Amino acid sequence: MGTGDGTVLGTTLIHDSGPTASRWNLVLLSEGYRSSEMAQWHTDAQFFVSQLFSIPPFTEAAVQGRINIHRVDVTSTGSGADDPASCGGTGATPKTYFDATYCTGGLARLLTADTSIVQGVLTAQVPAWHQALVVVNSAKYGGSGGTVAVTSTSADWVTVAAHELGHSAFGLADEYESWVSCPSETGHDSYTGTEPTAPNITLDTGRTTIKWAALVRATTAMPTSRNADCAVCDPQANPVAAGTIGAFEGAGYYHCGLYRPAFNCMMRNLTPFCAVCQGVIRRTLQPFERTLRAVDVTSTIIECVFDPSGTAVPEDIAPAIRIAGATGSGSLQSRLYPRGIAGSAGAGKYPYEYRVDMTPVSGPLPASAVRTLSLDFGPVSRVDYDGTGGADLFVTAQGGPGTIRPVSVTQRGNRLTIDFGTPGVAAGNSGLLLGLTSDHPPRDTTARITDGAGNTHTLATRAPAFPTA
Amino acid sequence: MSGAIRLTFEYRGRHIELVGSEPVDLVIPDAPAGQQGFSVGLPQGRADAQPDVSVGYRVDVLNARGKRIHSRPLDDPIRAEAEVRSTDPDRPFTHEPINQPKGRFFVLVPALAEAKEVAVLRTTVRTQTVGRYQLGHGTEGGGS
Structure with missing residues (x-):
């Protein structure tokens, strides 16, 4: 019984929010599914994802965006799990890969698997795992907890699994x-x-x-x-x-x-x-990173979302960016608008815009370019900027200054990082205006940019005064 | 370079052994606010502060002088009882004792250059060291 009773077919990332090394990795492993039952396993795994992501706060983009869910396909010779007659079970002893059994420790509903075999598969398939869930192909209620948890597919199994995740993953x-x-x-x-x-x-x-x-x-x-x-x-x-x-x-x-x-x-x-x-x-x-969802908008976005009257007056600061070896100075524009007015899509929320402007600068690459901009922004409010269901970031792609768009915008903890790639916002160019929304009013703080030579520059900016407790 | 170490412990009854420590390239989850004794991201100045007296288990990472440099609380790692479903929808769980409890649990700690040992501690009324284990590479020896 054990690894000779099945095959590890491979792993599929069924909820992919980004690089595994920077995400919280939940791994689902199949147990007691025969080769002919792999389609059912895929259905069960997908059901788990859809059900988990219907339970707040797993419904939130900021939570889902930090999680990867991996499905490890493992076939077994037999179907289900051992069900000893000593606990009133059927006496079945199917040959399964992880040797799952009910009646562990004499408890009819305590369903466990061989954790050392599970660990071996995890190490080989998803070494950066944080939480594993062995899903046993059985409608009989059973399960067990821990960072390697086990569950059958009995009624409300995903809800019970969520309760168990509450223990083992979130303390x-x-x-x-x-x-x-x-x-x-x-x-x-x-x-x-x-x-x-x-x-x-x-x-x-x-x-x-x-x-x-x-x-x-x-x-x-x-x-x-x-x-x-x-x-x-x-x-x-x-x-x-x-x-x-x-x-x-x-x-x-x-x-x-x-x-x-x-x-x-x-x-x-x-x-x-x-x-x-x-x-x-x-x-x-x-602490896990997430990639922000961006949408392109026009320069009338503030009127459209925050102040339909069109009378909102922006307030800018633009400290100089001076790069050694380059001529002239660029700037980091931080733009504030008043809080969204009642009745608008952004009612009660604060829009923030940022732009790296290197138009007045000349000098050799790669040094005379801005590669990244980072600042502590805190929670980003998702807003439906363009009628497509909500985004974290708006990029003023039409009607505004600049041409360079970021290759990625990510957040880890409260830290927002805008990556302009290579060469970045090069001398003689400007980034597009990038906007985000917060529930919190502005504060004076600092941002960091890195130039093409890898040097870091600290500049004044405005960002939300989010609570840190 | 790996950012974390995955510690693997086995238990039989109340006896715990460290059976493995493997480097792993991942991010360690943060401490829930209010979860006392947790020290991920603990400022240097507080690293040797006495942890709050809280009921439960924790793992401490120790340097060569036996000084704690990291501490992490654990959801009850020793399953001497099982939480199982009841038939009462208002109180859907009950507990039953497990005969001869044994099992394996895993703890992620940051990969700290000065880490030499780990200790498993349990606090009820007072704190007791359940085991103290040398850190090395791969499979470990038993606890003291």
Whole structure:
């Protein structure tokens, strides 16, 4: 049983957001699918992607853009998984590549695979993996957790897998208050330990000190709910509006003494992730790079999106770019417009535009060109600039100055990097005006450019004053 | 140059061994805000600060003098109990003990030139070192 019972066919990137070395890599591996069932495996893997990406925050472009999902096709001689009769199973023992079996440790629903075999396949196929999910071709409920998780394809398997990802990939704790079952059980009345490590359960009910204080409204009572009888699970209904973030007693397998941020959450009862858990997922993925989606627009974009009256007045700064060995100086133009007016597509949002202008410069290449521009922009608001469904970046390709467009615009953490490629914005040329939108008002800060000789220049610019906590 | 090391641990009961450490070229996920004891991106000045006392497991990376240079909390790595589906839709999970728990878990830590050892620690009321392991190349020896 094991690797002699099947074949690793290869790997396909079924959600490709960019280079694997800079993305969070989720790997799906097939188990208990015969060669004749590979089409079903491909359907199941695609189903997983579509379902996961329907669960916030995985619905967001900024989250999806940081994730690659790899599908590793592994055939098995047999179909399904071992199902020992000692746990009430069928007694089936199909020959499968990863030796998946129910009844691990005597538990009927604990479905595991040989992790060392999985690791070997991962190392060979996707060495930069962060999270693996072995998908077992069986409709019987079962699964197990960890960075190498296992799931069958029983009803709501993707939702259960999302809960498991909450644990193993994002460090989220269970938000339910029972260990075995409610309403009563012994040993789980009141928590008496120290503060839990996990970001979504806490001892602290302080409005300003709780881990998720930034999401608690001034009008929300703290704690938001208390359990009147710690001998049992709290039977009360949600006392506040759905989605309210506060401190609800009953979490981390204890009826009292530990608090969760929302009444319902994926980590409690398989409902959508609460706002706190969504934030944790976003922050965990922040270090990974994403490529921004750009669209071409005309110079009337501000009127079209932010101020239909056409009276918005821009405010520019343009510090000089001086490159050793070149004659004349270029500039980094940073342009601000007022906040989008009510009723416009960009209502309440702030547009920012940037342009590297090397028109007045002359000098030899490669030194006298600007290759990259980077700055801390923070969260980019996606706006439907051109009626095609939303983009992160607009490029004023018509009616504005400049001719040079970037070859890529990426973001890692809060850092935005605009890459003009080679030679870049060369002496005598200008980049096109590049625009982004933020929910946050401007602040004075600095940007960095690199020239063709690899030198770095720091220049004044304007960027959103996004919160850093 | 690789940006990270993937540590592979095996456990049987509460005994943990480091069985492998492999360089890998990837980005390490960030720490969720509020996840105490996490030190990815920890400023140099705080690298040897005492981590917050938080319930759970963590892995520390140590230099030649035994000083912690990185710390990373772990989702409970030892599966002595299993979270399994219940039949109650309002409380869809329950727990059952696993007979003779054993398994393997993986931890990503940054590839730091001065790293010599890793330690697995567990905090309940107080912090205990579960094991301390020499770092090398490839397959490792057991813990102390």
